[in-house]
Structures are given as structure tokens and as C-alpha cells.
Amino acid sequence: xxxxxxxxxxxxxxxxxxxxxxxxxxxxxxxxxxxxxxxxxxxxxxxxxxxxxxxxxxxxxxxxxxxxxxxxxxxxxxxxxxxxxxxxxxxxxxxxxxxxxxxxxxxxxxxxxxxxxxxxxxxxxxxxxxxxxxxxxxxxxxxxxxxxxxxxxxxxxxxxxxxxxxxxxxxxxxxxxxxxxxxxxxxxxxxxxxxxxxxxxxxxxxxxxxxxxxxxxxxxxxxxxxxxxxxxxxxxxxxxxxxxxxxxxxxxxxxxxxxxxxxxxxxxxxxxxxxxxxxxxxxxxxxx
Numbered sequence: 571x572x573x574x575x576x577x578x579x580x581x582x583x584x585x586x587x588x589x590x591x592x593x594x595x596x597x598x599x600x601x602x603x604x605x606x607x608x609x610x611x612x613x614x615x616x617x618x619x620x621x622x623x624x625x626x627x628x629x630x631x632x633x634x635x636x637x638x639x640x641x642x643x644x645x646x647x648x649x650x651x652x653x654x655x656x657x658x659x660x661x662x663x664x665x666x667x668x669x670x671x672x673x674x675x676x677x678x679x680x681x682x683x684x685x686x687x688x689x690x691x692x693x694x695x696x697x698x699x700x701x702x703x704x705x706x707x708x709x710x711x712x713x714x715x716x717x718x719x720x721x722x723x724x725x726x727x728x729x730x731x732x733x734x735x736x737x738x739x740x741x742x743x744x745x746x747x748x749x750x751x752x753x754x755x756x757x758x759x760x761x762x763x764x765x766x767x768x769x770x771x772x773x774x775x776x777x778x779x780x781x782x783x784x785x786x787x788x789x790x791x792x793x794x795x796x797x798x799x800x801x802x803x804x805x806x807x808x809x810x811x812x813x814x815x816x817x818x819x820x821x822x823x824x825x826x827x828x829x830x831x832x833x834x835x836x837x838x839x840x841x842x843x844x845x846x847x848x849x850x851x852x853x854x855x856x857x858x
Contacts, residue, residue: 589652596648603640608633634699635692638716680735681718687734688717697742702814704741705732747787748816750809752823755802756831757839762803766792768834769807772826776809782822785815802839 611632690696692715697703701712703722708730710722720737722730756765773790776782790809797804811819831838 585655585657588655592648592651592655596644599644600641603644604637607636607640611636632692634715635717680733683735684718684733687737688715688719691715691720691734691737692717696740697744701742701744703743705737705739708732709741709743743816744813746813748811748813750811750816750820750823752807752809752820752827753796754805754807754827754831755839756805757837758798758801758803760803760836762795762805764834765805765831765836766794768830768836769805769827772823772830773807773809782819785819786811 697712697715699712699715702710703712705720705722708722708724710724710728710730712720713723713729714721717734719734720732722732724730754765754769756762769792773792776786776789786809788810790807793806793808795803796806809819809823828838
């Protein structure tokens, strides 16, 4: 009895040790592949002389995709090898897996479409991890990009998962440069030429400004009167900025514009209210 149990333990112990060694080798292969992939991608991107931000975002995107694919292949091979060590026939398993894969592929057209969409996103360099994009009327920063889906973090903190097959039109707000567009409302009675002069003087000093100077690429331009309404006229200006800095520049410019117009004596329109007074001896209301 003891010899029988010893034989069984020996037959199980030797494949178990081999399986542990295979797992350790697979883990080591994944670690080495990750290091090689990161260095290879970094060398490839540095040879193209990309900017620091572009380098970082493209490095994260390409590294994440390559690591995921490598990790999947290594662990599948390790699992098949362990099954072979324990005497499980791999040939019929691979044949059945091929038939099952064909059946699943016929019914998983959406999954295939998502993967193909992810491949084209990466190959065409449409956006990277860290970019701010608008997809399907949803805006947010790209937190993760895989071959099947894209993860966005919205302004309110929402975690949005968008399948790559559903992405048709992408607005990338982080590519190369951006533009801060500001509409300034003034009363119709104001001298529009004087308002435009105040705004141009404000924009002329942007390149040398210690705060906004490093964020803008051009001094900016006053485009002119954009709209006319009964209670206000709208003057539009635009400033070319670095990627992802348009919102910061716009907020600071609005503050400075408000102070500059107030200092120049330019009145800003406010909502006008109408009070309806009902006389006690009359059925018809009067306006005042």
C-alpha cells in the first residue's frame, strides 16, 4: 500500500515540479518581453523626434497593446505545455478549439469589428492614452486603449467604456495644437471699435506674459462681431494654444477681459427684468 501511494506521489510530483518550472519561465518571459517592448518602442519613437507629450502618450499606448498581446500568447503556450506534461492530449484539444473558434467567430461579429477598429486606431494613430477626445457625443480623457475598447474619463469622473467598433467620428482635442475661442458680450450702445481695441491690446501682451506666454503659440486674434441681439453684441476672439491648454488659457483670459473692460468703462449686459403691476381698480395689468 505504501509503495503504491509512493509511486502515485512520484508520478504526480514530477509533472508538478515541471509545471511550476514552466510557470516560472512563463512569468520570466513576460517580464523580459515587457522590458524589451518598452525599450524597443521608446527607441522607435525617439527616432521620429516626437514631442515630449506625444512621446509619452504613444509610448503608453503601444506598450500597453504589445504587452497585452505578448502576455496572452505566453500564458496560452504555458497552459498547453502544462497540459501536455500531465499527459493531456493537446491535438484533439487544439482541433476542438479550432472548431469552437470557428463557431464563436461566426457569432461574434461585433467582437471582430471591435478588434479591427482597434487595430486601425493604432495603425492610423488617431489618438493616444492621455488625449482628450469626443466620441459619440461623449467627451473625456483616454485612460486606456485596447484592441477591443477605449476607456474615457469624463469631466464629472464617469468611467465610460466605448467599443472600438462603435467609434465612427473622433474629435481629438489634444493633437498638435488647440484654440481657445471666447465670446465677449457687450451692450449694443457700446463703441464696438473701442471694445476691439481693448481686446487687441490685451492679446498683444500674451507672448511675453509669464503665466500664459508658455501656453500660447500665437498672440491671438480678434475675429470681430460674431452676433447681434436686442440686448447685447458678441465679439469673438481666438488664441492658438498648446494641446490641452485651451481651457486653462480661456479661463484666465475671461478673467482678464472682464477686468480690462471694467477698467475701460465698457458696460457688460445683464438680464433685464420686467415687473408687472396689477392696479387694484383695473382688470388690465400695466408694465413699468
